[in-house]
């Protein structure tokens with residue numbers, strides 16, 4: 001596909017190898033990739049794309065590739081939002097408002113804000129990916145979700161080729177969910193705006209061992225109380241110990257969702273497995289730890305090569321032949337794992353990352369068995 005307009009910097013490449021553009025390091029070649037470094041380029045590209053009705057491929061938005069399982073051949077136009085910039089839009093004694101462009105690395109943004117004395121994102125440190133993708137699944141960790149600090153999202157509605165400001169209510173956030181996730185390849189998020197506070201004594205560190213580690217950092221600095229820097233550092237440490245670094249061992253984070261089952265089934269399972277881990281949910285349901293189920297099924301470190309669960313973290317599937325393994329290998333391993341778990345516990349597992357079909361359409365969360 002060629003673009004004959006004046007946007008000289010708009011980069012459209014054909015037959016692009018994306019094996020290094022997804023943290024699972026799956027082999028993938030995309031039909032074409034459009035690199036967007038400013039918003040106007042999207043208007044330009046979409047005007048041309050809309051005219052090109054004869055051989056129109058579907059669109060697929062790809063950011064850092066840390067939550068996707070790409071097919072070996074992706075017959076779609078991949079839009080890569082790489083706009084950069086962090087803009088201060090308002091400041092008072094109590095808070096700052098910032099607008100962040102989609103292509104900013106998420107973890108670098110967290111570190112930058114904390115270093116500036118702008119607080120609220122510290123619990124979300126070390127989550128891979130780019131800022132534009134963060135609202136898609138309302139990223140969350142250690143008791144904080146993106147929506148807690150979000151003001152609005154600027155996004156392009158691909159079907160109507162129009163720009164929109166979406167408020168928090170418009171984004172329809174839920175646990176690891178949003179309007180962007182529910183209507184895939186419909187929106188392209190270009191800016192994410194946050195309100196961050198400037199009070200260093202306001203921290204959220206009661207989650208797990210964060211408080212203990214953060215306090216240790218504070219004491220090393222001869223401060224009585226932990227501050228957001230300490231919380232961020234604690235979370236970086238804890239995450240580095242718990243999760244494999246995708247740069248060293250390719251993975252896409254938690255591979256299976258924690259299944260939700262009825263209280264009756266949970267009580268029955270408790271009889272056979274007194275140590276089963278469950279969290280009460282509304283409507284007499286219980287959320288069960290998928291990692292525990294996989295481990296109890298004897299699959300910690302197991303799988304079907306080259307896709308194996310991590311030896312210390314059964315919930316994470318890792319790729320042992322980076323840039324060669326394919327989505328099919330993931331399919332084989334996930335089925336194997338889910339089948340064994342089902343046979344043992346009669347619980348179905350669902351995937352967490354986004355499964356990208358060959359035509360760029362995507363399938364979330366369907367049961368694996």
Ligand SMILES: Cc1cc2nc3c(=O)[nH]c(=O)nc-3n(C[C@H](O)[C@H](O)[C@H](O)COP(=O)(O)OP(=O)(O)OC[C@H]3O[C@@H](n4cnc5c(N)ncnc54)[C@H](O)[C@@H]3O)c2cc1C
Pocket residue numbers: 023060061062063064065066067068081102127128129130131132133134136137138139140141180184185187188189190243244246251252253254354362
């Ligand atoms: C080791 C590891 C740990 C992780 N830990 C966490 C965690 O603690 N909490 C958590 O919530 N997640 C976690 N994740 C998942 C992942 O990092 C997040 O979902 C992240 O926000 C994905 O960002 P990305 O840029 O890589 O998006 P991608 O993987 O490129 O895309 C993910 C989805 O978002 C869509 N998308 C991407 N960018 C845009 C955009 N600009 N506009 C519209 N749609 C878009 C894509 O089409 C795709 O459907 C982890 C992943 C890994 C590998």
